[in-house]
Amino acid sequence: MRLTVLGGCGAWPTATQACSGYVVEYDGFRLLVDPGYATLPRLLARLTVDAVDAVLVSHGHPDHCADLNPLLRARALSDEPPPALPVYAPHGALDAVLALDKPSMLAAAYRLHEFRPGDRLRIGPFTVGTRLLPHFVPNAGLRISTPEAVLVYTGDTGPSEDIPRLAEGADLFLSEATYVHRVPSPGDAPYLLTARLAGRYARQAGAARLLLTHLWPGTDPGAALEAAGEAFAGPLDIAAPDLVVDL
Template sequence: MRLTVLGGCGAWPTAEQPCSGYLVEYDGFRLLLDPGYASMPRLLHHLTVDAVDAVLVSHGHPDHCADLNPLLRARALSDDSPPALPVHAPRGALDAVLALDRPGMLAAAYRLHAFDPGDRFEIGPFTVGTRLLPHFVPNAGIRLATPRGILAYTGDTGPSPDIPRLAEGADLFLSEATYVHRVPDGDAPYLLTARLAGRYAHQAGAARLILTHLWPGTDRATARETAAELFAGPIDVAVPDLAVEAAS
């Protein structure tokens, strides 16, 4: 299983960094995970729009799903439209982004599969396990399993004992780390720090940690060093085109 980062900036994209967007590939299948703001231009450095086999969305905030709209537009409006794209998301999470165009304009471009966080299902060669994790809106922590590796992804979440359970034994643990040491009080139940990400990676026995969703302007080296205080394994920070292999 191969993970390629398209972007990992929290809240809004910067000149250098799109918001969340990840391409996960296994056995020739290409799964787009969380197509957030500005992730599609980075995707096009790696694939044509018709080469995406499915989309999986953790929650409905636009920094995790807004670029589903241009992806569907590109597929629907091309001269040779590809088959409907399977799109998996928590129930109701994509209502706003799917309503951006006139009714019916993109209907033939996608096939929506709604799920409830906690559900388990298959997408191509991936077995997908999900857990409801605390955020401002319903958010699905995601565990992608193949015979050759496990990727765990928090989406956006606050502190929860379910996080190390989600990431138990994962080859790659992709964890939001919006802040480095402390989340502001009003947001503390709904977001993580790099320090907490390191703690959860250690508790889960994950092989590798990738920090993502850093607040714009956060020093990446400081975030990595802080996570390393509690996690001894390899640590990366999500930046465009970072590619990592996960293999058990």
């Protein structure tokens, strides 16, 4: 299994970083996870739009799904449109982004499969376990497995003892880490994570490797790594554009 990071910026893209977006490959199948703001140009630097085999979305915030619209446009309006793209998302998560165009324009470009967090999915060669994790909107933590490796991705989440359960024994734990040591707003604290807590959860889960993502724009990556490293002693990195991890 191979993970390629398209972007890992929280909330909005910067001049050098797209929002959440990841390509997970195995056995020739390419799964695009969370096509957030500005991820399509990063994808097109590596692949053509018809090379994506399926899309999986953790939740409906636009920094995790907005670039599904231009991806579908590029497929639907090409000279030789590829087959309908399977798209998996929690119920209602994509209503807003799919409403950006009249339904008839993109109808043939995708095939929507809605699920409830807690469901188990089969997407190409991947088995995907999902778990509801706390966020402002329903968010599915994802455990993406092949016979050879396990990748766990939190989507966006607040503190939860379900996180280390989801990530137990993962070869790679891709965890949101919006803030470094604490969430500054008490109202946001139940719904966002810190790098320090991501490190603690990675240690509790026995994860082999930790990758921090969704850092708030302007966050010092070194400070986030230091905070996560207080609890987690294994390999540790930031989800930066074009980072490739072979599991």
